[in-house]
Amino acid sequence: MASPFSGVLQLTDLDDFIGPSQECIKPVKVEKNPGKAAAKIRIEADGSYFQINQDGGAQKLEKAKITLNDCLACSGCITSAESVLITQQSHEELYKVLTFNKTAAPSEQKLVVVSVSPQSRASLAARCKMNVLETAKKLTTFLKSLGVHYVFDTTFSRNFSLLESQREFVKRFRKQSEDKKALPMLASACPGWICYAEKTHGSFIIPYISTAKSPQQVMGSLVKGHFAEQQHLRPDQIYHVTVMPCYDKKLEASRPDFFNQEYQTRDVDCVITTGEVLRLLEQEGISLSDVDPVPLDTMFSSVTEEELTSHSGGGSGGYLEHIYKYAAKELFGIQVDTIQYKPLKNKDFQEVTLEKDGVVLLQFALAYGFRNIQNLVQKLKRGKSPYHYVEVMACPSGCLNGGGQIKIEGESSKDWLQQVEKLYESLKTEIPEKNQTVNELYEHWLGGMDSEKAAKALHTEYHAVEKTGTGFNIKW
Amino acid sequence: AQTATASDTAGVKSEHHERLVAHVLLPCSSFSCVTTLEGHENEVKSVAWAPSGNLLATCSRDKSVWVWEVDEEEEYECVSVLNSHTQDVKHVVWHPNQELLASASYDDTVKLYHEEEDDWVCCATLEGHESTVWSVAFDRSGKRLASCSDDKTVRIWRQYKPGNEEGVACSGTDPTWKCVCNLSGFHTRTIYDVAWCHLTGALATACGDDAIRVFEESSPAAPQQPTFSLAAHVARAHSQDVNCVAWNPKEPGLLASCSDDGEIAFWKYQRPEVC
Numbered sequence: 001m002a003s004p005f006s007g008v009l010q011l012t013d014l015d016d017f018i019g020p021s022q023e024c025i026k027p028v029k030v031e032k033n034p035g036k037a038a039a040k041i042r043i044e045a046d047g048s049y050f051q052i053n054q055d056g057g058a059q060k061l062e063k064a065k066i067t068l069n070d071c072l073a074c075s076g077c078i079t080s081a082e083s084v085l086i087t088q089q090s091h092e093e094l095y096k097v098l099t100f101n102k103t104a105a106p107s108e109q110k111l112v113v114v115s116v117s118p119q120s121r122a123s124l125a126a127r128c129k130m131n132v133l134e135t136a137k138k139l140t141t142f143l144k145s146l147g148v149h150y151v152f153d154t155t156f157s158r159n160f161s162l163l164e165s166q167r168e169f170v171k172r173f174r175k176q177s178e179d180k181k182a183l184p185m186l187a188s189a190c191p192g193w194i195c196y197a198e199k200t201h202g203s204f205i206i207p208y209i210s211t212a213k214s215p216q217q218v219m220g221s222l223v224k225g226h227f228a229e230q231q232h233l234r235p236d237q238i239y240h241v242t243v244m245p246c247y248d249k250k251l252e253a254s255r256p257d258f259f260n261q262e263y264q265t266r267d268v269d270c271v272i273t274t275g276e277v278l279r280l281l282e283q284e285g286i287s288l289s290d291v292d293p294v295p296l297d298t299m300f301s302s303v304t305e306e307e308l309t310s311h312s313g314g315g316s317g318g319y320l321e322h323i324y325k326y327a328a329k330e331l332f333g334i335q336v337d338t339i340q341y342k343p344l345k346n347k348d349f350q351e352v353t354l355e356k357d358g359v360v361l362l363q364f365a366l367a368y369g370f371r372n373i374q375n376l377v378q379k380l381k382r383g384k385s386p387y388h389y390v391e392v393m394a395c396p397s398g399c400l401n402g403g404g405q406i407k408i409e410g411e412s413s414k415d416w417l418q419q420v421e422k423l424y425e426s427l428k429t430e431i432p433e434k435n436q437t438v439n440e441l442y443e444h445w446l447g448g449m450d451s452e453k454a455a456k457a458l459h460t461e462y463h464a465v466e467k468t469g470t471g472f473n474i475k476w
Numbered sequence: 477a478q479t480a481t482a483s484d485t486a487g488v489k490s491e492h493h494e495r496l497v498a499h500v501l502l503p504c505s506s507f508s509c510v511t512t513l514e515g516h517e518n519e520v521k522s523v524a525w526a527p528s529g530n531l532l533a534t535c536s537r538d539k540s541v542w543v544w545e546v547d548e549e550e551e552y553e554c555v556s557v558l559n560s561h562t563q564d565v566k567h568v569v570w571h572p573n574q575e576l577l578a579s580a581s582y583d584d585t586v587k588l589y590h591e592e593e594d595d596w597v598c599c600a601t602l603e604g605h606e607s608t609v610w611s612v613a614f615d616r617s618g619k620r621l622a623s624c625s626d627d628k629t630v631r632i633w634r635q636y637k638p639g640n641e642e643g644v645a646c647s648g649t650d651p652t653w654k655c656v657c658n659l660s661g662f663h664t665r666t667i668y669d670v671a672w673c674h675l676t677g678a679l680a681t682a683c684g685d686d687a688i689r690v691f692e693e694s695s696p697a698a699p700q701q702p703t704f705s706l707a708a709h710v711a712r713a714h715s716q717d718v719n720c721v722a723w724n725p726k727e728p729g730l731l732a733s734c735s736d737d738g739e740i741a742f743w744k745y746q747r748p749e750v751c
Contacts, residue, residue: 371595375554
């Protein structure tokens, strides 16, 4: 395994294992003391660097650090050697905060919140051979035993992502005649796809991408906004961790768009993958099945502490299905109950069409994996895309097959994925419009669906990355 | 030993080849660009049609190999993006009659791919070269593959199917490819290309030492341990690196070569009477 990132990112040079010292074009800021021009540098056995002054004194030199932010802002060749990049985004970092909490003065301690994605939960359930509810309860016990205060479920915040996507689509559909880039609307929940789009197709593709935040980032707004207020805490007094099926989510959390300047804090402080949760369990020497279950935190949940819900439309969030049904009703007054997917070139490229009297009213598609993204983008460029909406995901088979999910050695990846899918689909589905808590939050926290506050909390923007030459791109 | 081999066979050359140089100018009016395939991140190194004519393979310095499909309307769609190599990919070539693809890379390996369900997968990695593999060529049957490298060797690989008589281990249902011959000591610099003539079975190489060499398999052939001997060596075939060699598919012994010197040369190769 060369890289943990999705295939899309591997191709955009994000995964070149080239030493940043040689190739990174990002100017690295190192605090330097003015001094004499010439100096000797000694490298210690542990790899640290000391500057030897002329009087013989030694001074330890700082290491240059490149953050995920630098990489996102850069189109150059980038190293993603995990040690360099993901220092802010690992389970080690969560450990640090939990350890700090144990010794710090109460006023300095952070409230630790973990939001678990339903895809991660299904992967863990399959690994531990338990049902999803049991897994959720036992995972809550385990995380709380480490010092975590609250454990939430990003299925809840996905209600907002779905509702906002639905309404955005209908708005775009209605203005398609005056705005050539209103359609097709392209899904925005997959950070691998977003990163690829920004870096490779920049200003051409960005206008098509839905501005709705992903469930992870809506959860970020909820936790650092509404929840912080409720707890009478500043956003920076909360440490918010998400558990995700995907390494690319670490990049998403690091985007400057999701950084609160006022309080100098990120909406999501740290993203750990499903696989990293398993590593946490192993480090603690705990098997999840042996843990006693506790009731679930219900503050941000749809129902009760004894039940979990999901959304229909597959393991990548169900964006296509929700938008399709909503648009059929809203735009054409047609009630759609079941959706017929038509596989095209391969199982990761499927089409859904709404017809009336032989006229195509809506044509939607799922495009998962890099090859299908590629064909979609090329079709768009040639003006040959017939679609109104495309659910784009970077991973083949979608999020349940994300790069951060647990892999089982000796088991065929197909069989394994089927088990995870089955568990994911075992939950009762909910309809976002009917979620009381969501409706109340729209009203009380956001001041209505079309308020400025709702736009800020639930939508984001994208930035084309200018191509700049790197050392390796010299044209001979 | 290397120079001795070279000078020994140098005498053979005048009898077995003649050189015709062509500077080619393509008449622009006869070609028009039908489609441009976009997707690779940077330099595209090689392109090859599958024998069926419906599939196309490309490879690039972005480390990926792409398989494209052409439909009835001359629309090209990407069927697969293969990220198996860890370094840039120099060359792609198809099996002469099956949908089996081979690629050569800066990561010192050759990889083979076939379609499985609705995607392409890497089904074999040929390890052995000690430096960049620049090119690969199948023999007429497609059961053997020649690879040439910056390590100055040409290696011949043979396919062993599961349950083969020789007892070569295979994993699962995929055949194993084993190196059965290593031609070392003949070339003094990087070997950039290898071409296996499907009419005569002669193997030609293009080398950074400006030379073209032709190898013949010694008969009787021992399939498990074939031996190849140098049949012709044109020491200064070009005044600079030879980049590519290609056998004419119809006329036995007609070889084309091209070089950094800007020339394309044509050679008539005649098999020595006794090899």
